Amino acid sequence: MAVKVLVVDDSGFFRRRVSEILSADPNIQVVGTATNGREAIDQALALKPDVITMDYEMPMMDGITAVRHIMQRCPTPVLMFSSLTHEGARVTLDALDAGAVDYLPKNFEEISRNPDKVRQLLCEKVHTISRSNRRYSGFSAPGNSPAAAPSAHASSAPVAPSRPAHTAASAAPKRKSYKLVAIGTSTGGPVALQRVLTQLPGSFPAPLVLIQHMPAAFTKAFAERLDKLCKIRVKEAEDGDLLRPGLALLAPGGKQMMIDGRGSVKILPGDERLNYKPCVDITFGSAAKSFNDKVLAVVLTGMGADGREGARLLKQSGSQVWAQDEASCVIYGMPMAIVKANLADAVYGLDDIGRHLVEACS
Structure with a gap:
């Protein structure tokens, strides 16, 4: 069954290019697009995609706020696009903290110069994070309400509850003077x-x-x-x-x-x-x-x-x-x-x- 993807970006060029790259993979289906965070939430609720690709800087509602709402209302693996700058790093880390699974650099030059490499990497990422979907189903972050920003001192990413630590392979830790x-x-x-x-x-x-x-x-x-x-x-x-x-x-x-x-x-x-x-x-x-x-x-x-x-x-x-x-x-x-x-x-x-x-x- 094809992986259903929602593409979110305020750039018409980037939406089309990402959609074209993903649609070329027979095991991926682009089920919709959105131009801002509010549209992304509506589309996520209506289309129930397996993966969402998300830009950060958009009108009406930015990508991090949209991720936070999506994780609260319909938890879905999100792949963020980010710039390779210190500010881009900060934004990407905030997005991961809000619940995004992974990220890719948003580099128009790379898409033009090396389309095959970009195509392979993007499709691989989408297929991989789609398999994390079952871990998100039914989970939301404690205290991560759409109306409130997450605490700066706590992760707001939704994570499935851990299984009991003491499995057959997991005895009490061995105490030692580790270097x-x-x-x-x-x-x-x-x-x-x-x-x-x-x-x-x-x-x-x-x-x-x-x-x-x-x-x-x-x-x-x-x-x-x-x-x-x-x-x-x-x-x-x-x-x-x-x-x-x-x-x-x-x-x-x-x-x-x-x-x-x-x-x-x-x-x-x-x-x-x-x-x-x-x-x-x-x-x-x-x-x-x-x-x-x-x-x-x-x-x-x-x-x-x-x-x-x-x-x-x-x-x-x-x-x-x-x-x-x-x-x-x-x-x-x-x-x-x-x-x-x-x-x-x-x-x-x-x-x-x-x-x-x-x-x-x-």
Whole structure:
């Protein structure tokens, strides 16, 4: 059955172009378009699409407000279009916090210069986030009423309730003097990381590194956002930064982050041969080499299998690997790869991971 898509944008050119690209895929059906946020809400209620593509800046009602209303009234996976700027990053993070699943850069030049690449990426994103639809059905964010803006200190994204944390694979966390906590994630990661990291006390005893698939223009804004919300410190990693307890270093977009045995961070150019920049496997692998069995790695929501091979190296060194459970993932791809490869020492719901990190590292 074809994925039904509603395209929302105030630009007639962009609506037509996105509709043409999606309609060229025989497994996608564009069921409607809208020119502003209010039309988007009406169309979402009437057409019940599987996915909505959403612009931010529109007349009458902006995209973030529209997402908030849609998540309250008819929760639907939303793919945001955003500009690759610091302001675009801030807006996109607000949209994800409001309930959007994923985002794509809105780049007219790229569409003209490389239409095949854009077509493949857009259709892949739509197909992938359509599969998250069942996780949104019937769920809405606590306190996320259409009349009220979400709190700046709490995620308003609707997330399915976690399954009980203690599954067959999930014993109590193993307490240890870890030299590093490494967290890797992709789609759904910005909200998931916020949920985990805001549970950690400022006195958290271990250093952290964060690897989130994200464009170069976004990671600084994301680190700043997390730093404001969390008790621990969060910053975008720079070459030569030192690992410190209670400090989380976020891998910069478009580059690779490695750890050496002295606890120093190396930031390297993104290798064009690698699909992900930053890549979870690269950072996990360097952590395994540097700290052997003193690493606690966590793989959160995301599509694909990045992190699996790095986790394998960590397990071979004696370190611990956790995976987020399927019920609380936006996209159960990266954690599933860990579980299927029998690399997970524990599988926890999203809202339990922060608490267990505190227990394990205390």
